[in-house]
């Protein structure tokens with residue numbers, strides 16, 4: 024079946040499981056990285072001689088470096104609790120998209136090479152050699168996992184398929200099979216500073232354009248500074264915020280918040296990217312290298328605080344890893360956590376009365392909120408567990424009057440992935456992305472029908488891009504997706520402070 | 522000493538050795554493997570005692586499984602709770618005098634034997650009738666259930682059908698503990714029961730039974746959410762910092 028000829032799944036009554044359709048997504052795998060991109064990241068350009076042994080060696084190396092991988096490969100009891108929790112399984116029916124079956128693709132080789140029963144009785148315990156066929160399955164199905172961690176929430180041992188698919192991708196990179204989309208982007212960040220490959224001059228130009236637009240629209244001179252030394256805040260935001268819709272409306276929102284609160288801020292052209300795609304490829308080294316740019320920018324610009332814009336996996340790397348990867352942050356103002364999320368900052372300003380919002384500005388909308396997987400399951404905001412659920416909602420509710428949540432099984436830590444996370448937001452995976460969005464689309468349809476929801480706010484650059492692309496397949500308008508700070512931008516009262 | 526006694530005496534020493542050394546090795550290797558980045562599944566506790574509570578709910582109540590699938594939860598909880606009771610009930614074969622509370626649970630232990638088998642059968646039926654679970658099942662998954670079922674059924678058989686001389690059985694086990702070996706009765710059902718237990722002990726550290734220690738080492742469940750406040754630099758990752766410009 025050619026990749027662009029597929030049927031958008033029908034919305035089902037929520038909760039129904041699809042019938043198993045073995046290998047129905049066997050044809051879906053993303054383009055492989057070209058040799059030059061592989062090599063620029065220090066990986067072999069193409070499948071190396073002796074790839075089998077090198078893959079096993081790399082697996083051993085990762086097993087010795089990452090407890091999660093080892094414990095997860097040992098502990099699964101095949102209870103099946105996770106089998107119906109993955110949006111890709113729910114959307115495709117392909118059994119290899121059941122989390123445990125996906126893990127088993129790696130686990131079978133682990134058992135064969137690293138466990139006694141797998142060496143002695145492979146057939147009995149489901150152990151398999153790493154054949155070319157198995158390697159192909161790895162490439163196919165570890166690129167049908169958005170590393171959203173939903174399965175881990177429901178596993179009695181917390182087995183996290185994301186850890187396993189990251190490890191698999193890292194192994195494949197090391198034997199010369201990388202994914203084009205992710206590896207090109209990582210190379211661009213190393214070279215230029217952002218995923219889009221947007222150089223400094225273009226960035227300055229773009230932001231000047233935004234300044235003009237906002238002044239024209241509001242009559243207020245809201246600034247969008249680049250590389251401004253001595254600013255208090257370094258804003259690190261996904262580069263999609265500079266261009267894409269509805270992302271850019273969110274960026275305008277951040278700028279208005281800073282303006283109105285009197286906070287001096289800047290973006291850095293050197294670290295003009297919050298995203299860190301090395302998370303998706305499982306490369307600690309590249310994650311470290313990308314994060315180090317933020318450290319350097321913060322030091323060179325002499326800022327006091329670092330604030331992240333709306334992005335899911337970026338916030339995971341920021342909240343959970345940045346201190347480890349790029350800290351210590353002892354040169355920043357200890358009065359603030361490092362880094363902060365823009366929603367934490369905005370809510371605090373709202374609560375202190377430092378900015379004022381008029382929610383009636385959004386009275387034409389009825390909102391719901393899509394929790395992004397990485398924010399929901401791999402990070403936090405504020406001081407208490409669950410702040411990552413309540414703080415964004417509190418910001419939305421301050422900016423709009425009408426808000427309803429989607430079904431409880433599809434929000435908070437049980438949220439469904441948008442279908443495009445984990446380095447899968449590429450056109451060569453359109454079929455997968457459309458089908459993987461099914462569970463979220465069903466939950467959305469439900470609140471549209473029952474509560475007249477008109478808009479869905481998202482807090483992640485990938486979610487926003489993914490939804491604007493796939494929602495039309497399900498009969499929704501792409502304008503339904505909005506940034507949280509787009510709502511703030513509409514509602515904020517500029518120039519009202521004495 | 523009869524051949525049967527000799528085989529089972531040696532068997533139990535060997536199986537115990539495999540179990541203890543095998544598990545100790547696993548636990549040691551989990552402990553010494555670094556966890557380079559913090560990956561608790563959020564919302565996660567922000568204190569150590571919070572983690573202990575989370576783990577407690579996971580291990581005693583099977584909290585995540587309950588959220589996930591009520592049928593699996595029911596059968597798994599039934600099986601594990603019953604197994605725990607049955608194992609405690611069997612303490613009476615290893616201690617003299619028998620502790621008060623071990624005597625107290627004896628009658629419940631019998632019901633637990635039936636509950637254990639019911640739980641096992643429930644889990645086993647799922648492996649045949651639920652297509653998703655059938656797909657992920659390996660022969661070893663069936664064998665493991667069969668092994669546990671053999672242990673349970675042979676145990677109940679000795680209680681209700683072919684009674685064995687439990688005084689002599691107790692003497693055998695006390696003898697093992699005291700290195701003063703005593704004869705084991707040669708009843709076939711007893712030998713099947715104990716033989717299956719031996720196999721279970723030996724495969725434990727090499728099979729999916731590792732979920733028992735594994736759950737305590739699961740980073741998504743046992744980590745404190747404090748990565749923004751504290752650096753957690755793994756030893757192997759630390760040298761990378763030397764490579765950065767600043």
Ligand code: SF4
Nearest residue numbers: 099100102103105178
């Ligand atoms: S829920 Fe966990 S233990 Fe059960 S099959 Fe899935 S990964 Fe394995």
Ligand code: SF4
Nearest residue numbers: 109168169171172174
């Ligand atoms: S991490 Fe998400 S995408 Fe990957 S297997 Fe689990 S539920 Fe599916």
